[in-house]
Amino acid sequence: MIRASSVHIAVSALCLLCQDVAAKEQSSFYRVEQSDGVWWFVGPDGERCFSSGVNVISPGATRERYDPAHPAYAAFHHYPNSGAWAEDALAQLQGWGFNTVGAWSSAEVKKGPLPYVEVLHVGKKLAVPWNDLLDPHFAEKVERLVAAEVEPRADDPHLLGWCTDNELGWYPDTMFMFHLKQSPERLTRRALIELLKQHYENDFSRLEADFRPVDVQSFAELEAGGELRLRSGGAGMRVVDRFASMLAKHYYQTMHDAIRRHDSHHLILGDRYPGYCADVVAQAAGPYVDVVSTNFDHPAWTDGHLPLYYLDRLNRLSGKPVLVTEYYVAAKQNQSGNKNSGNIFTTVDTQTERTAAVRNRLSTLASLPYVVGAHWFQYTDEPANGRDADGEDYNFGLIDIHNQPYEQLTATFARTHAQVPTLHAAGSPQADLAQPAVVRIPHASSDASTGLGGWDTQQARIASSGEGIPFADLLATWQDDRLYLAISCCRFVDKDFYAAEDVPQKSEQLEWDIALGDNAPTSRIFFGMGDETPNSEPALNCRVWSSGIRYLAIAQIPIERLGHTPLKIGEQLNLHAALVDRRAGTKTTWSNLLECGGATSAAQNISSASDRR
Numbered sequence: 001m002i003r004a005s006s007v008h009i010a011v012s013a014l015c016l017l018c019q020d021v022a023a024k025e026q027s028s029f030y031r032v033e034q035s036d037g038v039w040w041f042v043g044p045d046g047e048r049c050f051s052s053g054v055n056v057i058s059p060g061a062t063r064e065r066y067d068p069a070h071p072a073y074a075a076f077h078h079y080p081n082s083g084a085w086a087e088d089a090l091a092q093l094q095g096w097g098f099n100t101v102g103a104w105s106s107a108e109v110k111k112g113p114l115p116y117v118e119v120l121h122v123g124k125k126l127a128v129p130w131n132d133l134l135d136p137h138f139a140e141k142v143e144r145l146v147a148a149e150v151e152p153r154a155d156d157p158h159l160l161g162w163c164t165d166n167e168l169g170w171y172p173d174t175m176f177m178f179h180l181k182q183s184p185e186r187l188t189r190r191a192l193i194e195l196l197k198q199h200y201e202n203d204f205s206r207l208e209a210d211f212r213p214v215d216v217q218s219f220a221e222l223e224a225g226g227e228l229r230l231r232s233g234g235a236g237m238r239v240v241d242r243f244a245s246m247l248a249k250h251y252y253q254t255m256h257d258a259i260r261r262h263d264s265h266h267l268i269l270g271d272r273y274p275g276y277c278a279d280v281v282a283q284a285a286g287p288y289v290d291v292v293s294t295n296f297d298h299p300a301w302t303d304g305h306l307p308l309y310y311l312d313r314l315n316r317l318s319g320k321p322v323l324v325t326e327y328y329v330a331a332k333q334n335q336s337g338n339k340n341s342g343n344i345f346t347t348v349d350t351q352t353e354r355t356a357a358v359r360n361r362l363s364t365l366a367s368l369p370y371v372v373g374a375h376w377f378q379y380t381d382e383p384a385n386g387r388d389a390d391g392e393d394y395n396f397g398l399i400d401i402h403n404q405p406y407e408q409l410t411a412t413f414a415r416t417h418a419q420v421p422t423l424h425a426a427g428s429p430q431a432d433l434a435q436p437a438v439v440r441i442p443h444a445s446s447d448a449s450t451g452l453g454g455w456d457t458q459q460a461r462i463a464s465s466g467e468g469i470p471f472a473d474l475l476a477t478w479q480d481d482r483l484y485l486a487i488s489c490c491r492f493v494d495k496d497f498y499a500a501e502d503v504p505q506k507s508e509q510l511e512w513d514i515a516l517g518d519n520a521p522t523s524r525i526f527f528g529m530g531d532e533t534p535n536s537e538p539a540l541n542c543r544v545w546s547s548g549i550r551y552l553a554i555a556q557i558p559i560e561r562l563g564h565t566p567l568k569i570g571e572q573l574n575l576h577a578a579l580v581d582r583r584a585g586t587k588t589t590w591s592n593l594l595e596c597g598g599a600t601s602a603a604q605n606i607s608s609a610s611d612r613r
Contacts, residue, residue, distance in 0.1 A: 051373025053100030097417025161267030210236035304360030466589035
């Protein structure tokens with residue numbers, strides 16, 4: 001029997017009809033287009049839509065593999081066959097407003113009425129970017145894998161597009177080091193040596209200003225073997241990035257050309273970055289993909305809002321719209337017994353907080369003009385005792401392992417999805433850049449130095465004021481006796497790339513400059529080498545959290561430093577701040593007049609999300 005959701009929304013409610021559908025050329029396949037500065041998917045019927053999908057729509061454990069001692073979702077406990085399960089799953093998803101079948105979903109649901117996304121995993125199968133990518137045999141292997149995967153579905157009108165991979169290791173430092181260690185006969189290593197010779201004009205002493213050679217003293221010796229370590233304070237990252245750009249361009253072009261030889265219709269959706277992408281990789285991908293895809297989460301932003309610099313940067317560097325291929329929120333309170341081990345994904349305490357965060361996250365993504373879709377991870381909770389492959393045990397599901405929906409969550413999805421077309425159509429290309437002359441920042445009801453859990457991150461966010469593409473978000477809140485400032489950013493550094501005496505060094509760190517007032521002294525905070533103890537000059541109370549590539553730094557500026565009596569509503573502070581990546585040579589600046597506003601609305605946001613069932 002198919003359960004009827006309490007809220008039914010037709011999939012067509014998620015799409016807006018083009019004003020001039022009759023005048024547009026019809027296609028049998030999905031495409032992307034930009035209208036009034038807003039990017040959309042466009043279906044074969046000419047309807048524009050924002051793709052709201054769900055990943056891993058799966059019947060779960062089979063009868064043969066089900067283990068009662070390790071409880072997991074198993075559709076055979078609830079349905080007579082896979083067809084009945086798929087029919088029910090699709091009916092529920094459509095009732096909750098979803099309109100796309102996301103990655104890693106079963107064949108049964110792909111046969112239904114919704115478009116679906118397919119992941120090819122070509123790069124994973126061929127060990128990209130660690131393989132000898134410039135060897136002609138690599139392109140031949142790509143061709144064979146693409147032909148086998150793509151040709152059978154080349155004419156399927158329900159296929160939204162191809163993701164080429166999932167979370168490949170595009171980390172320039174590590175790529176450079178790895179390929180330099182390989183055999184001198186490998187063509188990719190030879191190309192790297194030629195790049196170094198060209199970059200330094202065959203002058204080994206110039207190379208030594210940027211690198212510490214290991215057991216080599218000339219380019220001739222380096223050609224035969226040997227390694228390099230990055231020298232702190234040098235400009236070695238310029239050639240490192242050139243090498244990463246060369247390999248990424250070759251890979252994306254090879255993939256593009258192979259897919260287009262076997263499928264001239266479907267969209268190429270990129271390779272699902274892991275919430276981070278080096279600038280040169282995004283730039284290299286742009287000409288060879290139709291959409292840039294990324295998984296995206298930041299565990300510090302528990303209210304559901306997200307740091308927007310990353311998505312904005314992807315769009316502007318690649319020149320292509322962005323598909324968020326994974327987003328999620330888990331709660332400690334759940335129906336499956338998930339422990340949410342490891343604290344590596346966004347986790348809140350209750351389902352009410354989870355619901356509020358989901359509403360904020362989906363609404364934020366839908367309002368961005370360059371984001372064409374957002375896919376939830378995943379349909380069911382993970383096994384209570386963890387997945388077989390890696391032990392991951394998170395409350396990610398729309399339903400629990402007992403086949404029961406999280407009704408508060410799914411009702412909110414349905415209501416929010418009903419608003420998505422309007423939110424997306426209203427998205428302004430300048431919305432993220434707009435900033436009032438006076439920025440009113442919220443009051444913090446409690447200590448805001450322990451993380452972003454109590455912050456209203458939407459109201460606290462301050463738009464950058466300088467040129468270029470921001471690589472960080474700045475937030476501000478206040479109490480009577482202090483101002484709090486937070487920096488959220490991503491950064492990858494492979495410490496093994498340096499000689500021991502070079503790490504950590506200020507010349508390689510992030511430098512956060514803060515000045516309050518036109519003639520006020522500047523405080524400088526150094527962090528960003530994976531060390532959670534920042535160095536501040538002069539001393540300032542600052543805490544830094546790092547989670548892999550993600551950083552959050554929160555600084556407290558006492559009123560004594562501000563030259564103020566206790567702060568109060570209406571008080572104004574002139575803020576000048578900058579974040580400098582001294583290693584990459586990039587900089588983001590903020591110059592704003594802050595005004596102390598009223599109490600944060602974060603608690604109110606969570607309370608109002610207690611949707612009626």
